[in-house]
Amino acid sequence: MTGHPDDTLTYLDGADVRRLTADLPVVDLAHRTLLAYARKEAGLAPEAALRWTTGSGAAARSLILPGWSGDSYGCKIINASLGNHLLGLPRAAGLIVLYDPETARPVCIMEGGRISALRTAGVSIAAVRAVRDTAGIRRVAFLGCGRQAEVHRELLAGACPGVEELYLYDQDPARAGEVAAAWRAAGPAVTVTVVAEPRDAVERAELTIAVTTTTEPYVELDWVPAGGTFVNVSLDDAAESLLLGCDHLFVDDWDLVVDDDHRLLGVLARAGRVTGPGASAPHDGRAVDAALPTLLSGGYHRRVGDRERVVINPFGMGVQDIAVAAAVFERARALGVGVPLAR
Template structure:
């Protein structure tokens, strides 16, 4: 009879490290570039009578023996009606040899970490080696892991935080990031100067309209754009996309889901033919990333199931080795 391990959010938090997540994604993206990952497009199912959306994200990475799926649910009425989060995530891992389930784990914290980790990976391969200043738009859960990951990929001297939240929340977030990363973090007074001052710019917001102006972005900047992931939504203006060397997590996924790319195409200002490479191709060494210190490099991510399965497989292996979680016969 198959044994199934159950991992709660607390278990995942106990196990996962940003270094471990970046390392496992480096392997996964190289496999993806080599054509060794099976990953159907995410499948949405709506439950309009409950104001709900479910997203099913399967993937198989043979090199990591990672097979499974993440289910993300977005039920906007949950907090008010049921006292539950409006977004929840659950991951199931299967034994690729037998198909038997081996693990079910909470996916909320893991999703935040893997989203940060992919920006850390992009920063490792695309940012200037002498990058010292990181500007971060956003003060939510995703922004926290973005700050953590970028600080693992470059020796930063300073982090600037900008958001539309109230001053108390921004100051608290800056203090939390300083403690987490060891990088002195300050609240920026205005968006334009924060962008002009940075070597690395990360956008982790829920904005529907551009939050930066392309004229603010200085030569040599690396950009991680991870907040918007739906048609019609974008954090980047057209000018920023046009002036950048563009590296998506997946060209196919970004062209299907990212308003940051779709809107410039609709305007006739930009074409996906100008994409330099997918991130995995740079990681694998089959294509070139940054070529000069004055390049503006742009990493755009909409989130891929391979990130979830790779990170979940790493967490599961660690849990088995360290005896973490609850195991029972299924």
């Protein structure tokens, strides 16, 4: 991202962002950004979190995630309330601000919800692609039927062209039914089944994408079939037995795990029951096998067997948001999209 001598500040709304990301190669971009992170050509700064309880009793929070990738610098502000679904609103919404690399002045503000969802799904699929033959995946389960599920399905359509069956579970059966109907219409060749219990979905699937808002772990090791891959996108779907007992455990960044005192993997790390990549495993726990940058760069040398269970637990790296947002902004500039704002 180059400097802007005209000192323009551009705003991209949700419609702009959706249009500009329509055919963006997000999975490949996520892959390249993880490799850049491994080479120290991209990086993070400590995130800040503000948490509160809304008047209706729902947990709410605001996260600020600074990051840089190449010559692109900025931060994501992503807010969420667990009560939003009762209002017919997405759980999360936010903004991304990009800075001029020379002057440090803001040059673009864009709607961040779509980019946050896209980068999350991009990282998930880039990681799955590193451990499995995605062309051979036939059955996929989704735990949770919100925006993250929709965007993961959107990217999976290109990454896993052989998918024949989707299994959906949501605590709100009506929402699961609505999503299933929409997905059947979008891809009539794929069978979409709503299940009554999450175990019914996980046990049938080769790949499970957990995108819920739960803070209570519940998916046990024996739910995941031999050869299954469990992507723990959301907070705490994976139970201790699954995190400690799977054959391969990958995270995006070990420091993010250690610093987190809300999610189970962070709690286990802070208690000394899970150690970082390359460290000795405690007698009553395990070591994380590798971080995703190491996995994708070929630095992980253990073979992932066809019958082995894999857990991918990405905490979410702000550097990915900046990389995607920078690509969107470059497209916007080339196409003349966006609203110029007065400073």
